[in-house]
Structure formats: C-alpha cells, structure tokens
Amino acid sequence: MPLESLPSFFTGVSDSSWSHFDLNIASGVAIFFGGQAAVSVFALRPLYGRIWHGWYNAPGCHAIVWALVRTLLQGSSSSYSERLALSLGLDGKEGPQYIASRSGTVMPHTRHLAYVLNKSNWEGKECKPVPVGQRNSPTPMQLIIVDFKKKVLTENDTLPPRSSRHSSLSMIASATSIAACAICASVEDWLSFKMILLGIISSGITSFIMSIGHITLERLKPAHGAPRGDGMLLSDSRIVILRGNEEDVNAVTKGKLRLELKGGGYTVLLCAFIALLQVTLQVVFMPFGSLPGQLMFLLSLLVSGVCNLYLSTNEDDVKSSALIALLNTPEVKTYQAHSRAAAATLASLALCWESSTPPRQVLRAIIPIRQRAWKAWSEFIVENIREKRTHYVWGENKSTKRLDEEESKLLHALIDDAHAAHDQYIKDHNIT
Incomplete structure (x- = not known):
C-alpha cells in the first residue's frame, strides 16, 4: 500500500463495516492489565540508569501508583528510601543460611544481596563451571568461591549498579507508541493522539526520575578485632563461599539496600501523582476516541505490555547483573561438583x-x-x-x-x- 494512502485507509475504517465493533470498554479496561510487570520494570530503571528508557504508553500504571503510595503511607520508623526499595522489590528477599567458618556464627537467614548472589547466573570466562568428579551422584552441587579483593563501598560511596541486559527492548515499545501517535494524527483523531502522548510523557517522566535515582548499600560495622568474615551461604543445590574482611562479608549477609531520589519523599509523591493522572485521564477520555484511534491505543499498550512482561520475567537476571557491581567486582571461581x-x-x-x-x-x-x-x-x-x-x-x-x-x-x-x-x-x- 502506498504511504500516501495510509491516512485515507484508517480514515475509512471508521465508516466501514468494522464500525459495529465497540472498543470503548476494552480501551478502558486494558489500562489495568500488567500491573505487576509494570512495577517490576519500574524498579529496574535505576539499575539500567538510562534516561531514555520508559518513554512509551504502558499499561499497569495503577499498580505503580499503589506501590508509591504504600511507600508513603507506611510507618515513619524507617526512611522513605528503605521503604521504597522494599515496595519496589529492590530489597527484602530472604537469603540462604550463612555459616561463618572462623567465628562459628550461624545466621539462619541472610539479606537481599545474599539472595542475589545465591540465585545469580554467573557469566564470563572465569565463572564457567569447572566439572569436578566422575561419579553421577543424585545430589550434585555447584560451589562458587567469591573473593573480596577490593573493599566493598557503602553509603554515599556505593558504586552505581548498572546492567545492559535487554536494555534495547524499550526502543521497540517507544517506536510503537510514537507510530501510534502519528497514525492517530493522520486520521485526525486528536483525542486518541493526546491520550497516547500523555502515556508516553507521563511514563517517560517517572522513568527519568527513577533512572537517576541512587541505590546505596548500608551495612553494619563489625566490632574491633573481629576475625575475617570467611564463611558459606548454604542452600540445597549451591554453596557460595565468601572470603574477605568481616566488614565486606557483612555487606552481603546483613547489608540493606536503599533507593535515594532527588527530592526525597516529595519526588515519590510527584511520581505517584503523574501516574495517577495518566490512568484517570485515559480511563475517562479514551472511550470517546474513534475506532482507529482506539485500535492504535490498544496496540501501543499491547506492545508495551509484552515488553514489560518480558523484562519482568528476566527481573532476577537483570538485578543480579547490576547489584553484583555493588560488591566492587569480586574474584569468582565456580565449580560444578558431581556429588x-x-x-x-x-x-x-x-x-x-x-x-x-x-x-x-x-x-x-x-x-x-x-x-x-x-x-x-x-x-x-x-x-x-x-x-x-x-x-x-x-x-x-x-x-x-x-x-x-x-x-x-x-x-x-x-x-x-x-x-x-x-x-x-x-x-x-x-x-x-
């Protein structure tokens, strides 16, 4: 089809036999799908650190509103940055048992970074598992030795965690939303055009704010004269050996992650307001768009929702890739023990x-x-x-x-x- 006939094609759609289809309800309800995936991807923004991520019309913003409001409504016993990290899933996972070999300390449960280390799919030449043993035992185990040769930085000196995995996927969603806007303009459906553009801008602003957020690591300082923190994280199929100073190992076993935003709690409130405004206006006005406009609106939501779903299913992989940077690039050796x-x-x-x-x-x-x-x-x-x-x-x-x-x-x-x-x-x- 020639490019010049594309606007006339979509203009004619509303007068065609398709006009009996009613997408009013669908265009309103579709906004509320994919809430959990939207929150997961929203939490990945500071781990990517790219300000151009998230500039697309995406579903599930109501869940982001609730996550941010829940952060503000929780008790004041902890800082907003601690509550925000917990609400977005950047902290709060329970790690495996830790046994300190030198001090004899046994921790039944560890904190989030230990969980990340234990679940991480270590990659790279040095991390390629070395097979050990010939016997095919029913209980094979993977053993990972992590040596902290460099000091783990904390507080304001925390290294910025960054990941590049699947980072280009957002460009597909952004291109689709922009194309949907252009088609709505070509058929002169300015209402649908504005609603899609609203989604792009509001999601883009909140994503930009999150992408410049700063994740910090808070740890407990050991007592003077404490022995080295060597020990092991022990789970059913994996043993992670930690070797280093007590202070560095504590960062893994006891460290707390924080998400700091410029402006503090007021910025969290601003993001919640922007996301709520997007959801409210789209629910109220989108049903009045033309059939081609509603189709473009749903198309932008569909592509963005699929991208969000894919990123959320790889959430642990992206988080581990980024958060391990917090440990200041430790030396890693991996073994695949046959028994x-x-x-x-x-x-x-x-x-x-x-x-x-x-x-x-x-x-x-x-x-x-x-x-x-x-x-x-x-x-x-x-x-x-x-x-x-x-x-x-x-x-x-x-x-x-x-x-x-x-x-x-x-x-x-x-x-x-x-x-x-x-x-x-x-x-x-x-x-x-």
Whole structure:
C-alpha cells in the first residue's frame, strides 16, 4: 500500500463495516492489565540508569501508583528510601543460611544481596563451571568461591549498579507508541493522539526520575578485632563461599539496600501523582476516541505490555547483573561438583587451607558425617588439610577396619570424589 494512502485507509475504517465493533470498554479496561510487570520494570530503571528508557504508553500504571503510595503511607520508623526499595522489590528477599567458618556464627537467614548472589547466573570466562568428579551422584552441587579483593563501598560511596541486559527492548515499545501517535494524527483523531502522548510523557517522566535515582548499600560495622568474615551461604543445590574482611562479608549477609531520589519523599509523591493522572485521564477520555484511534491505543499498550512482561520475567537476571557491581567486582571461581562429597571437600579446602578453621566444622554443616563410612572419609579430609598435602593421601585406619563390604564400597566412592576435588583445587590455586 502506498504511504500516501495510509491516512485515507484508517480514515475509512471508521465508516466501514468494522464500525459495529465497540472498543470503548476494552480501551478502558486494558489500562489495568500488567500491573505487576509494570512495577517490576519500574524498579529496574535505576539499575539500567538510562534516561531514555520508559518513554512509551504502558499499561499497569495503577499498580505503580499503589506501590508509591504504600511507600508513603507506611510507618515513619524507617526512611522513605528503605521503604521504597522494599515496595519496589529492590530489597527484602530472604537469603540462604550463612555459616561463618572462623567465628562459628550461624545466621539462619541472610539479606537481599545474599539472595542475589545465591540465585545469580554467573557469566564470563572465569565463572564457567569447572566439572569436578566422575561419579553421577543424585545430589550434585555447584560451589562458587567469591573473593573480596577490593573493599566493598557503602553509603554515599556505593558504586552505581548498572546492567545492559535487554536494555534495547524499550526502543521497540517507544517506536510503537510514537507510530501510534502519528497514525492517530493522520486520521485526525486528536483525542486518541493526546491520550497516547500523555502515556508516553507521563511514563517517560517517572522513568527519568527513577533512572537517576541512587541505590546505596548500608551495612553494619563489625566490632574491633573481629576475625575475617570467611564463611558459606548454604542452600540445597549451591554453596557460595565468601572470603574477605568481616566488614565486606557483612555487606552481603546483613547489608540493606536503599533507593535515594532527588527530592526525597516529595519526588515519590510527584511520581505517584503523574501516574495517577495518566490512568484517570485515559480511563475517562479514551472511550470517546474513534475506532482507529482506539485500535492504535490498544496496540501501543499491547506492545508495551509484552515488553514489560518480558523484562519482568528476566527481573532476577537483570538485578543480579547490576547489584553484583555493588560488591566492587569480586574474584569468582565456580565449580560444578558431581556429588555432595566433592562439594564438601572443595568447601573445606576453600575455608580451611589458609586458616586454623577445623575442617570437620565445615564438613558437618554440609554432609552427615555420623555414618561410619562418612566418618572415616571425613578423617582423611581433615588429615590432608591439616598436613597441607598437595597430593591427596588415604589409607587404612581404625575407622576403615570397622566397615562392612557395602560401607567400604561407599567409602571408596567418596574418596574418589574427594581426590578429584582436592587435585582440582590445588591446581586452580597454584598451590605447591
């Protein structure tokens, strides 16, 4: 179809046989779909930090209004920045159990950054999982060693978290909304034109405000003379080893995230008012638009809603990519242990090789060493680490003599796992 005939085509639509379709209700109701996705994407704005994100007519703004109003209505026992981070899901997730290997402290639950670390899909050459062991155990585990070589910055010195994942997706929604505006203008449906433009501007302003927001990390300072914070985050299928100063590890296990906006609570109120104005005017006036205008309005909502839904389904991936920047780029090494025994061996080496931490303490937190085969196996682990042996050694002792045939088979399988893990760790860390 020639470009010059495009306006006449849409002008003729309202007079065609399609005119019996009534989109008045649909154009009003559609605004209220996708509320949760809209809030999720709204919360990602400060993680992207791009002021051109969000300039499109999007559904679900009523949910953003409620999230912002809830932030303002909550008690004054905490700052608005803390409440805002909780309302938008930037903080508040419960992390896994943490066991400090040096102090013996056990935290049944940790805070949001520990949750992010435990759920993160680590990427990059250094983070590619190294397979350890040959046995196909029903309980494989991933072990990640995180070394804090640089100081984790907090408060006003917090590094700006940034992610580039899926960042170009907003351009599709923006282009669709602008094209919908142009088509409405071509058919001289100025009401629909204004309503779509209202959505673009209001969403753009609130997104701009959020994109220049500053996420800060608040942590508790340890007591003077506290030992290093080495320990492990322990979940069913993953162990995350944290090695560094107590203050840096505390940033992960106990740190609180804040979302600071210029203007403070008044800016939150302004964003809520703008979003509420958009929803109210679109609900009231959009049903009076022409059929082509309503179709364009619904098209802009559909494309924007799909983009929001896609970004919200990848929310954890985007957040982990950005929030890990808060930790000042720690060194990461990942292992894919084929068995829990191999993972326990790696954890013991990572936490006990260069410290006086008893390996048995680490092993007991991961595996059931009360059984005779496991107990005999743990004795070999403890001895090899205590003697700082670069080649794994095992033999007969009092514990092995008490084992029956089945337990001896299990012990040999466990020793093979430990041997593979020991050799791999020594090789990767250049220990001689």
